[in-house]
Amino acid sequence: MSVQIWTFIFIFLTFGLYIGIAIWSRASSTNEFYVAGGGVPPLANGMATAADWMSAASFISMAGLISFLGRDGTFYLMGWTGGYVLLALLLAPYLRKFGKFTVPDFIGDRYYSQSARLIAVFCAIVISFVYVCGQMQGAGIVFSRFLEVDLTVGVVIGMTIVFFYAVLGGMKGITYTQVAQYCVLIFAFMVPAIFISLLMTNNPIPQLGFGSELTEAFGGGYLLDRLDGLSQELGFAVYTEGQKTTQDVFFITAALMFGTAGLPHVIIRFFTVPNVRDARRSAGYALVFIAILYTTAPAVAAFARTNLIDTVNNAEYSEVPEWFTTWESTNLIAFNDKNNDGRIQYVGDPVLNELEVNRDIMVLANPEIAGLPNWVVALVAAGGLAAALSTAAGLLLVISTAVSHDLMKRSLRPDITERQELLYARIAIFVAVLIAGYYGINPPAYVAQVVAFAFGLAAASFFPAIVLGIFQKRMNKEGAIAGMICGFLFTAGYIIYFKFVNPAADNAQGWLFGISPEGIGTLGTLINLTVAITVGRMTDEPPQEVQKIVETIRLPGEAMEH
Amino acid sequence: MSDNNAHSYWKGNLKIVFSLLGIWFFISFVCGILLVDLLDSIRIGGFKLGFWIAQQGSIFVFVILIFIYIRLMDKLDAEYEDSTSPKSTVGEGESE
Numbered sequence: 035m036s037v038q039i040w041t042f043i044f045i046f047l048t049f050g051l052y053i054g055i056a057i058w059s060r061a062s063s064t065n066e067f068y069v070a071g072g073g074v075p076p077l078a079n080g081m082a083t084a085a086d087w088m089s090a091a092s093f094i095s096m097a098g099l100i101s102f103l104g105r106d107g108t109f110y111l112m113g114w115t116g117g118y119v120l121l122a123l124l125l126a127p128y129l130r131k132f133g134k135f136t137v138p139d140f141i142g143d144r145y146y147s148q149s150a151r152l153i154a155v156f157c158a159i160v161i162s163f164v165y166v167c168g169q170m171q172g173a174g175i176v177f178s179r180f181l182e183v184d185l186t187v188g189v190v191i192g193m194t195i196v197f198f199y200a201v202l203g204g205m206k207g208i209t210y211t212q213v214a215q216y217c218v219l220i221f222a223f224m225v226p227a228i229f230i231s232l233l234m235t236n237n238p239i240p241q242l243g244f245g246s247e248l249t250e251a252f253g254g255g256y257l258l259d260r261l262d263g264l265s266q267e268l269g270f271a272v273y274t275e276g277q278k279t280t281q282d283v284f285f286i287t288a289a290l291m292f293g294t295a296g297l298p299h300v301i302i303r304f305f306t307v308p309n310v311r312d313a314r315r316s317a318g319y320a321l322v323f324i325a326i327l328y329t330t331a332p333a334v335a336a337f338a339r340t341n342l343i344d345t346v347n348n349a350e351y352s353e354v355p356e357w358f359t360t361w362e363s364t365n366l367i368a369f370n371d372k373n374n375d376g377r378i379q380y381v382g383d384p385v386l387n388e389l390e391v392n393r394d395i396m397v398l399a400n401p402e403i404a405g406l407p408n409w410v411v412a413l414v415a416a417g418g419l420a421a422a423l424s425t426a427a428g429l430l431l432v433i434s435t436a437v438s439h440d441l442m443k444r445s446l447r448p449d450i451t452e453r454q455e456l457l458y459a460r461i462a463i464f465v466a467v468l469i470a471g472y473y474g475i476n477p478p479a480y481v482a483q484v485v486a487f488a489f490g491l492a493a494a495s496f497f498p499a500i501v502l503g504i505f506q507k508r509m510n511k512e513g514a515i516a517g518m519i520c521g522f523l524f525t526a527g528y529i530i531y532f533k534f535v536n537p538a539a540d541n542a543q544g545w546l547f548g549i550s551p552e553g554i555g556t557l558g559t560l561i562n563l564t565v566a567i568t569v570g571r572m573t574d575e576p577p578q579e580v581q582k583i584v585e586t587i588r589l590p591g592e593a594m595e596h
Numbered sequence: 597m598s599d600n601n602a603h604s605y606w607k608g609n610l611k612i613v614f615s616l617l618g619i620w621f622f623i624s625f626v627c628g629i630l631l632v633d634l635l636d637s638i639r640i641g642g643f644k645l646g647f648w649i650a651q652q653g654s655i656f657v658f659v660i661l662i663f664i665y666i667r668l669m670d671k672l673d674a675e676y677e678d679s680t681s682p683k684s685t686v687g688e689g690e691s692e
Contacts, residue, residue, distance in 0.1 A: 100651075105632075105647055105650060105651070107651075108628060108629075108650040108651055111650070111651055111654075111655065112624050112628055112650065112654050112655070115654075115655045115658050116620065116624050116654065116658055118658065118662065119616070119617070119620045119658050119661055119662060120617075120620075122662045122665060123613045123616060123617060123662075123665055124613065127669075241652060244642075244643075244652070245640075245641045245642035245643040245648070246641070246642055247642065256641070256642030257642060258642050258643065258644075258647075259642065274636070274644055274647045275636075276632070276633075280629060280630060283629050284625060284629050284630070287624065287625070287628075287629060288625070291624075311669075311670065311673070314662075314665065314666050314669060315666055317662055318659070318662040318663050318665075318666055321658060321659050321662055322659055325655050325656070325658070325659050328655055329652050329655050329656070332651040332652065585602065588602075588605075588606050588609070589602055589605060589606075589676070590605070590672075590673040590676055590677065
């Protein structure tokens with residue numbers, strides 16, 4: 035059977051499953067819509083968190099990014115996993131004890147201030163929107179490549195599915211579809227990885243194959259040594275050595291970690307478990323499920339890179355394998371025979387290099403490059419869609435709750451009934467799906483750049499405000515608001531300046547202390563902390579009842595009522 | 597009394613959190629970034645040690661850290677609940 039038929043079968047089956055779950059898990063109260071009734075078992079929440087977290091970027095792009103960055107790709111790996119240690123130790127248990135629905139809820143109540151709540155609503159919506167557009171685009175790419183439908187049709191199909199289970203089921207529907215999506219995406223990522231590891235090193239575990247010797251067919255010797263050798267020979271950077279400065283890698287890693295711990299769609303997942311102990315446990319499970327993919331990705335990166343160089347360099351263009359021509363038609367790979375010798379020269383020198391390779395191809399085309407069966411190739415499509423849709427749904431829920439709960443119920447229209455609030459939540463998610471879909475079809479040219487935004491802003495706004503709210507009883511609204519505003523403005527200003535106002539200066543000489551815009555969130559976090567603590571010291575301490583609440587969330591015991 | 601317990605519980609909690617974060621910082625930022633070139637001079641099989649920590653080892657350590665945290669906090673919670681439960685069985689023993 036052809037790849038396309040297999041793809042249809044997989045997508046049909048998985049989408050049928052998601053819709054079935056949506057019908058089974060309709061939400062009937064705001065409690066169910068916002069936090070799935072607060073009764074999700076920790077293991078299920080761990081899987082849902084992992085799917086929520088691992089986006090189209092993790093699934094489709096990350097291994098490819100690493101395979102072109104080599105050791106510098108480390109900041110994605112450590113940054114996007116190390117943040118879970120912060121989340122588990124500094125945030126999740128206390129926020130669960132606090133027992134609210136949303137992140138702006140915590141900020142607003144802890145800092146006894148409507149202004150703080152509204153700033154948090156603004157940050158949550160900006161961060162989530164930036165992120166969700168990328169997901170819709172990821173879904174569109176998968177559809178257009180694997181089903182050969184128009185990108186617009188692809189995005190509309192994806193939107194309809196997300197809309198269906200998010201509007202019907204809210205957090206409850208999203209949670210259980212995410213559990214299913216995790217299973218689909220991890221299976222789809224691991225099967226090709228295991229195949230390619232077996233093929234190249236005879237070792238079925240990619241994490242071990244990564245450090246093993248290649249089989250004779252691939253030239254023998256340790257994989258990484260061979261990759262270093264090939265890279266050097268062709269004039270690319272040595273794979274296992276870094277090119278970026280140490281301080282830049284340091285700052286980017288920290289920004290991704292703080293950002294991970296401050297992203298609202300991840301934080302709210304910990305409101306759905308029954309109690310504080312389960313919140314800790316589900317953070318642990320979540321990282322295990324994430325680590326399965328994240329420790330495999332660098333191995334896939336090295337395998338794919340070696341295989342690509344081996345296959346294409348100096349190959350006769352007329353004799354290239356079939357996948358080469360299929361991917362050429364999507365413009366993800368482009369050959370320009372500069373010296374007219376009919377062979378592909380793939381080298382580091384931009385003047386002589388004849389092949390442009392899009393990073394996304396490393397995961398999407400990896401099974402084809404390795405000559406794996408058609409059903410494995412098709413599986414990748416289902417996995418990519420699961421990753422994109424699960425993350426999109428989590429983000430849309432943040433936007434919807436920020437509008438219906440924090441903006442309407444807690445700020446503008448406190449007298450609305452639960453039924454009306456639920457209706458507002460559904461309308462908000464509907465509008466959010468439409469806007470996200472629009473940007474999925476007409477992606478803003480700067481999608482890649484704005485992702486740095488989401489992490490930097492989450493790091494510089496939410497993370498310090500929440501941590502101080504828990505660990506500093508003395509922290510008051512003046513400090514927290516001043517900190518959030520300074521952190522947010524500094525980070526946003528820095529990124530906007532280098533990405534949009536003056537892109538020409540976006541290089542190590544132009545940067546402040548050699549920190550790239552991707553890493554500036556770390557400095558934003560520090561500025562937020564410093565400003566918050568200084569202003570907090572100079573102004574009145576928070577009211578007694580707020581200090582009492584802080585004492586309560588620090589102690590074990592039943593979580594407060596939602 | 598209960599205030600005292602709450603105070604010592606929070607102190608115990610902070611101790612656990614900050615020791616584990618110390619390890620977190622050491623493995624990721626110190627070994628994986630600052631000392632990575634130095635550690636690369638050590639080889640284990642097909643891996644340079646620094647490279648391996650940066651791309652694989654640190655992630656395994658993160659997972660282990662969270663599970664150690666879960667265990668230590670369960671223990672601390674149990675101690676706290678023992679000391680604050682109103683019907684403490686201590687001293688009521690029928691044993692000689």
